[in-house]
Amino acid sequence: QQQVKQSPQSLIVQKGGIPIINCAYENTAFDYFPWYQQFPGKGPALLIAIRPDVSEKKEGRFTISFNKSAKQFSLHIMDSQPGDSATYFCAASSLIGNEKLTFGTGTRLTIIP
Amino acid sequence: DTAVSQTPKYLVTQMGNDKSIKCEQNLGHDTMYWYKQDSKKFLKIMFSYNNKELIINETVPNRFSPKSPDKAHLNLHINSLELGDSAVYFCASSPPFAQGLYGYTFGSGTRLTVV
Numbered sequence: 001q002q003q004v005k006q007s008p009q010s011l012i013v014q015k016g017g018i019p020i021i022n023c024a025y026e027n028t029a030f031d032y033f034p035w036y037q038q039f040p041g042k043g044p045a046l047l048i049a050i051r052p053d054v055s056e057k058k059e060g061r062f063t064i065s066f067n068k069s070a071k072q073f074s075l076h077i078m079d080s081q082p083g084d085s086a087t088y089f090c091a092a093s094s095l096i097g098n099e100k101l102t103f104g105t106g107t108r109l110t111i112i113p
Numbered sequence: 114d115t116a117v118s119q120t121p122k123y124l125v126t127q128m129g130n131d132k133s134i135k136c137e138q139n140l141g142h143d144t145m146y147w148y149k150q151d152s153k154k155f156l157k158i159m160f161s162y163n164n165k166e167l168i169i170n171e172t173v174p175n176r177f178s179p180k181s182p183d184k185a186h187l188n189l190h191i192n193s194l195e196l197g198d199s200a201v202y203f204c205a206s207s208p209p210f211a212q213g214l215y216g217y218t219f220g221s222g223t224r225l226t227v228v
Contacts, residue, residue: 034216043203043219044156087154100146100169101217103156
């Protein structure tokens with residue numbers, strides 16, 4: 001059962017553009033929504049995370065938008081750079097209980113110069 | 114100084130063999146995990162340990178046996194390896210949310226190839 005759906009599967013954006021990656025979840029018990037960035041040959045690394053008490057969070061060029069009623073959240077990357085080319089995963093967790101993260105299927109992002 | 118280290122980084126072995134992957138974290142976290150990443154990059158949790166106690170065991174064949182000798186170490190032993198076990202295995206650790214700092218720290222992965 002895919003509890004976190006992520007789209008698109010791959011994305012190509014010109015340098016300076018704003019790639020947007022979308023995720024939707026089903027489990028209303030989820031209350032923690034991180035994004036991870038993975039470069040080839042490396043493990044995923046935490047990029048930014050949001051709790052459902054806010055609708056937006058910014059850290060540097062990365063912004064999460066969160067829509068609790070629609071059960072959707074998205075990652076925006078401002079002024080994208082070739083160094084942002086990586087696979088991005090959204091995830092969700094309930095912080096009450098065993099706190100395991102359920103990951104989306106990943107988006108392979110390529111930023112072309 | 115690597116926060117979550119896994120060994121080996123690459124493992125090539127024949128079907129039917131038994132192999133182990135080791136993981137160590139120096140972050141002082143209480144919880145450690147094993148995740149499997151398949152060829153399509155999908156990350157799926159396998160096991161979780163909290164302070165040496167197994168707390169998550171997701172429908173994983175019993176050929177896979179995790180062991181946590183202490184809270185800084187979580188090893189994964191796989192018996193009778195099958196072709197379908199080929200994947201990248203990631204170890205991760207996390208502090209309890211109650212500490213106000215939450216996020217998984219992943220190791221760099223072990224690429225297992227069964228031939």
